[in-house]
Amino acid sequence: MSKPIVEAREIHKHFGHLHVLKGVDLEVAERELVFVIGPSGSGKSTLLRCLNRLEEPSSGSVVVDGIDMLDPRTDINHARQRIGMVFQSFNLYPHMTALGNVTLALRKVAGKSRAEADALGLAALQRVGLADRAGHTPGQLSGGQQQRVAIARAIALEPRVMLFDEPTSALDPELVGSVLEVMRDLRQSGMTMIVVSHEMGFARNAADRVMFMDDGLIVEQGPPAAIFENPTQERTRAFIGQIQRH
Amino acid sequence: MSTWDRFVETFFNAKVMVKYLPDILSGMVVTIELAVLIVLSGLLAGLVLALLRALAIRPLNWLIIFVVDLFRSLPPLVIIVLIYFGLPAAGVSPSGFVSTWLSLAFVLMAFSEEIFWAGITSIPKGQWEASRSTGLSFGQTLINVVLPQALRLTIPPLTNRTIAITKGTALGTVVAVTEILGQASSAVSNSYNPSPLMMGAAAYLVLFLPVVVAARWVETKFAWKR
Ligand SMILES: Nc1ncnc2c1ncn2[C@@H]1O[C@H](COP(=O)(O)OP(=O)(O)OP(=O)(O)O)[C@@H](O)[C@H]1O
Ligand SMILES: [Mg+2]
Numbered sequence: 001m002s003k004p005i006v007e008a009r010e011i012h013k014h015f016g017h018l019h020v021l022k023g024v025d026l027e028v029a030e031r032e033l034v035f036v037i038g039p040s041g042s043g044k045s046t047l048l049r050c051l052n053r054l055e056e057p058s059s060g061s062v063v064v065d066g067i068d069m070l071d072p073r074t075d076i077n078h079a080r081q082r083i084g085m086v087f088q089s090f091n092l093y094p095h096m097t098a099l100g101n102v103t104l105a106l107r108k109v110a111g112k113s114r115a116e117a118d119a120l121g122l123a124a125l126q127r128v129g130l131a132d133r134a135g136h137t138p139g140q141l142s143g144g145q146q147q148r149v150a151i152a153r154a155i156a157l158e159p160r161v162m163l164f165d166e167p168t169s170a171l172d173p174e175l176v177g178s179v180l181e182v183m184r185d186l187r188q189s190g191m192t193m194i195v196v197s198h199e200m201g202f203a204r205n206a207a208d209r210v211m212f213m214d215d216g217l218i219v220e221q222g223p224p225a226a227i228f229e230n231p232t233q234e235r236t237r238a239f240i241g242q243i244q245r246h
Numbered sequence: 247m248s249t250w251d252r253f254v255e256t257f258f259n260a261k262v263m264v265k266y267l268p269d270i271l272s273g274m275v276v277t278i279e280l281a282v283l284i285v286l287s288g289l290l291a292g293l294v295l296a297l298l299r300a301l302a303i304r305p306l307n308w309l310i311i312f313v314v315d316l317f318r319s320l321p322p323l324v325i326i327v328l329i330y331f332g333l334p335a336a337g338v339s340p341s342g343f344v345s346t347w348l349s350l351a352f353v354l355m356a357f358s359e360e361i362f363w364a365g366i367t368s369i370p371k372g373q374w375e376a377s378r379s380t381g382l383s384f385g386q387t388l389i390n391v392v393l394p395q396a397l398r399l400t401i402p403p404l405t406n407r408t409i410a411i412t413k414g415t416a417l418g419t420v421v422a423v424t425e426i427l428g429q430a431s432s433a434v435s436n437s438y439n440p441s442p443l444m445m446g447a448a449a450y451l452v453l454f455l456p457v458v459v460a461a462r463w464v465e466t467k468f469a470w471k472r
Binding site: 052054077078079080081083084085087089091092093094095104105108109110150153154157 | 370372373375376377378379380381382383386390391394395398
C-alpha cells in the first residue's frame with residue numbers, strides 16, 4: 001500500500017452534548033476507493049465533513065495530501081481545492097448555468113481567466129457527458145444531470161481526493177445509473193475516493209475497502225466481499241442483513 | 247350657476263391651475279430629487295447593514311438590530327421633526343430637504359436591511375457548503391453565490407416597501423420642503439381655491455402610478471422558480 005493521501009487520527013466531534021464521532025481513524029491510500037456504510041445518524045456525513053473542515057473536529061488530526069487541515073496557519077480555501085465534495089442534494093447554484101457552476105471556483109480560487117476557466121469547465125462537463133448542457137441552468141436539468149454537473153464542478157479543480165456523501169440517494173432509481181457510471185470512470189482514472197452510499201452493487205465491484213460505521217465509530221472494515229459475506233461483528237451482520245432485505 | 251359648474255369652478259379652476267402649474271412642476275422636481283436620494287442611499291445603507299450582519303459579530307449585530315428596530319418603530323414624521331427641530335440644539339441645522347431625506351433614508355435602510363437579511367438567511371445551507379468546499383472564501387461565497395439569489399427573492403417586497411416610504415416625501419411639507427404637497431398647499435392658501443390640491447394629487451399619480459404598475463410587473467417577473 002502506497003503512502004496514505006488521507007490520514008485522520010482520533011477524530012472526535014461533539015455537537016453540544018451529542019458525541020457524534022468517538023475517535024475515528026481513517027487512512028486512505030492514493031487511488032483507493034473507500035466505501036462507507038452505516039445506519040442513519042452513525043456519523044458518516046460528519047466524518048466526511050471533518051475531512052475538508054466543513055465541520056470543525058472537536059479533537060484529532062486530519063492530514064490530506066500532506067496538508068494539516070486543522071492547523072490554523074493552513075490556507076483552508078487553498079487546501080479545499082484539493083478535496084472535491086459531492087452532496088446528496090447536488091447544491092448547484094440555481095442562478096448560474098452548468099458551465100457557470102463549474103467555472104466559479106476556477107476563476108475565483110484557482111485564478112484562471114474566463115477563457116481558461118471556460119475551457120477547463122467544458123472539459124470537465126465533457127467528462128461527465130454533459131458538454132452539450134453547458135448553457136442550461138440547474139432547473140432545466142434532471143436530477144442525475146444535476147449531480148453530474150456537481151461532480152464536474154468538483155473535478156474541474158483537479159482534486160487529489162473526492163468525497164461523496166450519498167450522491168445517488170436523492171435520485172429517481174432510473175437516474176442512479178448515470179451517476180454511478182461517472183463515478184466508475186473517475187475511479188478508473190485513478191481518483192482517490194471516499195464514498196458514503198447505500199449502493200451495495202457499486203460497492204461490490206468498485207470499492208477496494210468497505211467501512212462499517214456505527215454510533216460514531218468504525219466497527220469493521222475490509223474488502224467488500226469479506227464485509228458483505230462474512231462480517232465478523234454482530235452489528236455489521238445486522239445492518240447488512242437489513243439493507244439486503246430491501 | 248349650476249352645482250356642477252360650482253364644483254368645477256372650485257376644484258378645477260382653470261385660471262388658478264394655469265397660474266400655479268409652474269409651482270407644481272417645480273414641486274415635482276423636488277419630489278423626484280428627494281425620492282431618488284432616499285431610494286439610493288436607503289437601499290445601499292440597508293444592504294451594507296445586512297452584509298455586516300452576515301459577518302455574525304455579536305455586539306455589532308445587536309447594534310444593527312437595535313438601530314433597525316428603532317427606525318422601524320418611530321413614525322417617519324417624528325424622525326423628520328426630531329432631526330429638523332432637534333439637531334439644531336446639537337449645533338447642526340439641516341434644511342427641511344436634508345431632514346426629510348435623512349429621515350426617510352433611515353427608515354428605508356431599516357426596512358430594507360430586514361428584507362435583505364431575510365433573503366440572505368433563506369438561501370439553503372447547502373449553497374454555502376458547496377461553494378466553501380470548492381475553496382471560495384466566506385466573502386466570495388456571499389457575493390457570488392448567496393447575494394445574487396437573495397437579491398432576486400427580495401425584489402418584490404423591496405419594491406413595495408420602497409414605494410411606500412418614498413411617498414412619505416409628502417411629509418417634508420411639515421418642515422417647509424417645496425415638494426409637490428408643499429407647493430400645492432401654499433398655492434391653495436394664496437389663491438383661496440383648492441384646485442392646486444387636485445393638481446398635486448395628479449402630480450403624485452403621474453410620478454407613482456407608473457412605478458406601482460412597474461412593481462406589479464417586477465413581482466410576477468421575479469417570482470422565484472428553481
Ligand atoms: N450541525 C449539527 N448540529 C447538531 N447535531 C448534528 C449536526 N450535524 C449532525 N448532527 C447529528 O450528528 C449525528 C450524526 O449525523 P450524520 O449526519 O453524520 O449521520 P449520518 O451517518 O450521515 O446519517 P444519515 O445516513 O442519516 O445521513 C446525528 O445524530 C445528527 O443529528
Ligand atoms: Mg449523512
